[in-house]
Amino acid sequence: MSEKRVRKAVVTDAGFASRYLPITKTVPKGMLPLGNKPIMQFMVEECAQAGIEEIIIVATPEGKPIYEDYFHNSVIRIKKQLESQDKGDRYAPVQKVLDFPKIEVIIQDSSLPYGNGSPVASAQRFIEGEDAFLVMYSDDIIFGEHGDASVLIEKYNERPDVSGVIMAQEVSPSVVDKYGIISFKPGTSDELDNIIEKPDKGTEPSLLASYGRYLLTPAIFDHLMPTNTGKDNELWTVDAITRIAQESTVLVERTQGKWLTTGDPENYFHAHVQFVKRYESYGAKLAEWSAE
Numbered sequence: 001m002s003e004k005r006v007r008k009a010v011v012t013d014a015g016f017a018s019r020y021l022p023i024t025k026t027v028p029k030g031m032l033p034l035g036n037k038p039i040m041q042f043m044v045e046e047c048a049q050a051g052i053e054e055i056i057i058v059a060t061p062e063g064k065p066i067y068e069d070y071f072h073n074s075v076i077r078i079k080k081q082l083e084s085q086d087k088g089d090r091y092a093p094v095q096k097v098l099d100f101p102k103i104e105v106i107i108q109d110s111s112l113p114y115g116n117g118s119p120v121a122s123a124q125r126f127i128e129g130e131d132a133f134l135v136m137y138s139d140d141i142i143f144g145e146h147g148d149a150s151v152l153i154e155k156y157n158e159r160p161d162v163s164g165v166i167m168a169q170e171v172s173p174s175v176v177d178k179y180g181i182i183s184f185k186p187g188t189s190d191e192l193d194n195i196i197e198k199p200d201k202g203t204e205p206s207l208l209a210s211y212g213r214y215l216l217t218p219a220i221f222d223h224l225m226p227t228n229t230g231k232d233n234e235l236w237t238v239d240a241i242t243r244i245a246q247e248s249t250v251l252v253e254r255t256q257g258k259w260l261t262t263g264d265p266e267n268y269f270h271a272h273v274q275f276v277k278r279y280e281s282y283g284a285k286l287a288e289w290s291a292e
Contacts, residue, residue: 137212144257
């Protein structure tokens with residue numbers, strides 16, 4: 001068995017989430033629920049399944065204390081009350097949260113430009129000395145038996161010479177203009193050349209859409225710099241990844257699950273419905289409720 005190389009994950013939720021206002025002025029987007037668990041917990045569970053030892057959540061100043069409370073507060077008063085009512089089993093989901101791997105919550109560096117690369121860059125000091133690490137955007141939910149985190153680590157253990165592995169999922173030709181689409185290096189079917197952002201229909205280099213699940217090496221920080229802003233003068237993780245791909249090898253791996261985004265209210269509702277259908281005992285009632 002290959003030596004374990006990936007111990008840490010960076011999970012980001014440091015944006016304004018303006019499409020969700022007013023609720024996100026108080027509640028971080030990653031704390032919105034699927035069933036009775038917040039979206040962020042699905043990220044943490046995926047990391048735990050993959051054997052990750054430390055998770056760095058990058059949050060807003062308002063979100064930091066909320067995440068710290070959720071993952072670290074044992075609410076002993078509730079436990080005692082439940083036990084006094086002979087309902088101690090209801091505390092089990094709380095204990096599961098407390099038993100997760102080490103979780104460190106940090107605030108995004110306010111000196112960095114706006115953009116989804118800035119939360120990753122903010123975690124650099126926590127990644128120093130690591131061979132590789134995971135990056136996960138809390139917008140992206142993976143349903144299925146095998147989370148992307150495990151798949152990324154397994155691929156890296158097979159190919160520890162590469163500079164990164166990114167996840168992708170095939171999409172319909174009718175929606176390629178909504179996503180970043182994978183372009184492969186000539187003569188390969190798994191080596192990233194570029195990610196074409198929202199190509200015109202019919203011009204797409206493939207039907208594989210990239211989303212926020214990456215395994216990266218610390219070399220990424222050489223490119224996640226304030227001077228390397230791109231579209232809309234933002235700092236983009238994808239831009240840094242494609243620069244790495246020009247210098248070395250970044251592999252593209254297909255998800256073994258089902259990727260859904262929760263980045264806006266409509267897609268969040270879709271993901272929530274899919275979650276209920278798949279995992280909740282009352283999922284069978286959805287059709288009946290919809291008919292009402």
